[in-house]
Amino acid sequence: MSLQIILGDITEQEADAIVNAANTTLLGGGGVDGAIHRAAGPALLAECRSLGGCETGQAKITKGYRLPAAYVIHTPGPVWRGGGQREGELLASCYKSCLDLAAAHQCKTVAFPSISTGVYRFPLEQGAAIAVDTILAWLAPQDDVHQVTMVCFDEKTKKAYDEALANSFAANKSKPESSAC
Numbered sequence: 001m002s003l004q005i006i007l008g009d010i011t012e013q014e015a016d017a018i019v020n021a022a023n024t025t026l027l028g029g030g031g032v033d034g035a036i037h038r039a040a041g042p043a044l045l046a047e048c049r050s051l052g053g054c055e056t057g058q059a060k061i062t063k064g065y066r067l068p069a070a071y072v073i074h075t076p077g078p079v080w081r082g083g084g085q086r087e088g089e090l091l092a093s094c095y096k097s098c099l100d101l102a103a104a105h106q107c108k109t110v111a112f113p114s115i116s117t118g119v120y121r122f123p124l125e126q127g128a129a130i131a132v133d134t135i136l137a138w139l140a141p142q143d144d145v146h147q148v149t150m151v152c153f154d155e156k157t158k159k160a161y162d163e164a165l166a167n168s169f170a171a172n173k174s175k176p177e178s179s180a181c
């Protein structure tokens with residue numbers, strides 16, 4: 001079991017499942033959502049149309065079509081509205097729901113983008129801390145998913161996740177041997 005943080009493009013990841021920071025319609029959008037739909041091809045949108053949307057903080061799974069990943073797990077993150085609208089709780093729920101769904105589909109490798117910290121404006125440092133803590137807490141007691149990768153699209157995002165992982169270890173929230181970076 002491990003969490004690694006890399007700089008890269010999630011559409012190129014050869015994971016069992018990649019996560020899409022979607023919107024509640026699941027009908028595509030900009031940012032990482034647009035990139036995933038472009039790379040997967042039109043069959044992905046056709047399957048998404050059959051799903052009836054998804055609530056913020058929940059997750060739904062489709063096939064990966066032309067992507068190297070077998071599955072795409074779609075999760076609408078919270079839009080940042082100042083922090084008083086359960087945004088942190090909902091963001092943690094996104095990561096947990098995706099990992100639960102991945103495990104239910106026997107996915108051993110899962111790649112995440114930085115959910116909500118783009119167009120949805122969730123503060124990067126806070127979002128990274130929630131992501132890292134939620135993933136490490138999920139990984140700790142079980143062995144269903146062996147490898148979780150945070151795929152950061154730019155240096156600033158990678159730095160925030162590297163720091164969140166270091167802070168998590170420093171706070172002794174997680175065993176160091178359960179992670180690699």
Ligand code: ADP
Nearest residue numbers: 009010021031032035113116117118119120153
């Ligand atoms: P949200 O609406 O949830 O904020 P965005 O797509 O706007 O989602 O941004 C989420 C994160 O995904 C941002 O850090 C953005 O830079 C990043 N991102 C955009 N394209 C890609 C990609 N191809 N691979 C990985 N991350 C990406």
